[in-house]
Amino acid sequence: MPEISRRQMLTAGTAGIAGFAAAAQATPARSQTSPAPQVRASSNGRFADKVVLITGGTSGIGEVTARAFAAEGATVHFCGRREALGEQIAQSIRATGGRATYQRADVRLENDVKAFVDGCLERYGQIDIAFNNAGIFVPTSATVADTDVTAWNDVMTTNATGVFYSMKYELPPMVRQQSGVIINNASVSGHVAFSTISPYTASKHAIIGLTKVAAVEYSAQNIRVNSISPGAVDTPQLAQGLKIFGATPEQAAQGYPIKRIVAPQEIASVVMWLSESSACITGTDIDVTGGYLTQ
């Protein structure tokens, strides 16, 4: 099995490599391993009457987005597999005056996803915004022929099938409501190819394809479906990748025109903007890499 080269890692770019390399840069400033900022929730905020569903809210981009929506008055229902952590995050959001509940769900399991969506509807009666964010990066470090089948299945099931299951159960209540916004978390790896991370790359391309199909199928019912593509974001996933590849954040950031690692709060801002944006924005992917896909 070929080793991923340092050069590949530094030029690759995203969640896999550049993403990883780049993401580590943000780590010294504030790793998601330290507590996310606590902002007092506003009951009159921008999302005061909205119910927001988030997959993968126990860490990184999902956790920060859950906190940001709650701070703007939204009611947030999120999942992840780590129960103690999920309960702790929900409790800390409630301690700021926010409304948040955690429900354990593994997005690889259809019944878990169904129960998670049903749990939100039973508690709050509606789902206005869904951020399908849960995902994993496995540093397969192998060409396609040498890629481990278990790694392929795990990444595809989590990242691609997980988003499919999520939309499968989020869309029917949105159709009943005749309104809804779905945002799927893809990646720069959903647009371009980086060697030796075929499962991650295929899974993120799948998310962008699924997003487009759902958008054209449901836009007449006032449901917008878009995706976002981050490059290197300061999260535990990125920090872990940098550690594995032995890259510094500075080296990683060089692959991005923005020349820095993006903070998860910046991604949360885009998710919130997209949630409020015009009805004519559907079926598209927003490049939040800091220029990687343009260069």
Ligand SMILES: NC(=O)c1ccc[n+]([C@@H]2O[C@H](COP(=O)([O-])OP(=O)(O)OC[C@H]3O[C@@H](n4cnc5c(N)ncnc54)[C@H](OP(=O)(O)O)[C@@H]3O)[C@@H](O)[C@H]2O)c1
């Ligand atoms: N960080 C980056 O540079 C970067 C770049 C491009 C795209 N992304 C994408 O952004 C998303 C969030 O990543 P992150 O960087 O914030 O990573 P992270 O800090 O590792 O967070 C990943 C989240 O996904 C959840 N998750 C993973 N597998 C799951 C499963 N089977 N069921 C339910 N939840 C699951 C995790 O919760 P549990 O462990 O508790 O299950 C965690 O809450 C991912 O889709 C990732 O591919 C990240």
